[in-house]
Amino acid sequence: MKIGVLTKQVPSADSPLKLDGGGKWIGEENVTFAINESDAYALEEALRIKEETGDGEVVVASLGPQRVQRGIREGLSKGADRGIHIEESLPYTSDPFLTATLFANTLRNESFDLILSGLQSDDLGLGQVGVLLGEMLSMSTATLVMETGISDSTIRVKRELEGGWFQWTTLKLPASISIQSGINTPRYPSLKGIMGAKKKEIRSIARNEVDDGGATLQTLRKVYIPQKVKRTEMIEGEADQVVAKLIDIFKRDIKVL
């Protein structure tokens, strides 16, 4: 089983965010980056499928600036076999169709049986690339996957529906599957894994080598701090004062006491 995993590096959840001067993206100084949460689950699922089938290869692919190699290396230290880095600089690709095209052009000759990706990124949150890439590479697709069962020519996946419902769907391979957070418990890299990762290959490709010049379908004009729509009354003070005010609010304003 040859498995590709798409990972993205995003600001970690507790990292402070500031806008850059141009208002098109965030300023990256003082930002700590981490592998996108659902991508980390996708990587873990790929490693488990490889271990279960007993042979094959897990390849981590990332699009982004030089720094994303650290994320790829983290994947290698957890057990992925090699990495592919499509290197770009600002402005980063924000059109999911272009992102999928870049991955399709890079990964086409790899002929993966399975491509796993996180459901959506924690920065742009477009949630389209896994399906778009599957279409471009003529693979079957499924999203919101919470469990997988692999066989020679098919994969059976438990898809999350809304409101606590699930459904099992069987797909023909090759398949591109978008993984939902919570599907497994991602492992930590072992010391041996970290040492071994240093010898593993990361192939670097410049974005313009795989950009076929097709039109971008959408443009991110600017990012900005949202305008507050609701007036919030902030309660300040020591814990005891806060509690006294909350009790007052529960009684008088909200009338639940």
Place this chain on the structure above:
Amino acid sequence: MDILVVLEHKNGTMHRASMEAIAAGQSLARDLGQTVSVLAMGEDTSQMAQEASAKDVMEVLTAEHPLLKDYSADGYAKVLTQVIEAESPKYVIMGHTYMVRDFLPKVSAALRKPLLGDNIAYRIEDGSIIFTKQVFAGKLSADVVPNGDPPYLVTFQSAAFQEDAAAEGNGAAVRPVEVNLESGHISTTSEEPFQETTTTVDLASADVIVSVGRGIGKEENLSMIKALAEALGGQIASSRPVVDAGWLPPYHQVGSSGQTVAPTLYLALGISGAIQHVVGMKGSKNVVVINKDSDAPLFEIADFGVVGDILEIIPKLTEAVKAA
């Protein structure tokens, strides 16, 4: 055709997000001076088509086929692609539901047309349209514009438009459209949907909800949340990370993958407020947020906010509620 709103159903009954999508389509039509049509897809669309034809729309299209009885991404994408090619709408509008997220990118790929997803608003500036969506887990907003010629595929986040804003009409005509679908087009087979557990907590009808997030830190601290919920006579709910960690069963989860709630009081403790959570609780009448991170996006929709340590405040609050 100008604007086409595509409906979604469960066992023939229209999804709430579809009524919101009709309201979005009508709003866009007013602003652009265009007309709205509606498309119902399925094996039998009569109930949905009837419901939609009562709204102020020009026409209701129905795409019926036995292979559309059960949802498949391939089948739905194929049929919607055919209808768009035949009818040439400028905008195709849907709610940002799990089903739409699953199949609509396929239509985008087939047509090579943009899918602008999960928007919270749109505006017209100098005659061109700009969509707004939340990025960085709701901490920032982004303006996005489509490039090239229409059609543009557009989805709106739950509650971006109100379902009761969908204006009534006087009986739009229903027109069946041609569907070419074969079993060979569908590369997947699906089994019956199921729920993991039969035990559920009916959060939807709760008057008071005490909801807990990642900020609780560890499982042992949940007992203080339970004590507070009990004192307030409310139900316990949570955001996804608490369920993913196995600290609470999934039926306590509020958000896009859990329940949608609208209590009198939603007390959010240590919840940062990712979009996926907010869509499940923003209909609450009063939202009180306690979080040690003053930048937590949930403060944006709070009526009352406290920047503080929940582990310190909650035990004192519980005692005070009991004494009240």
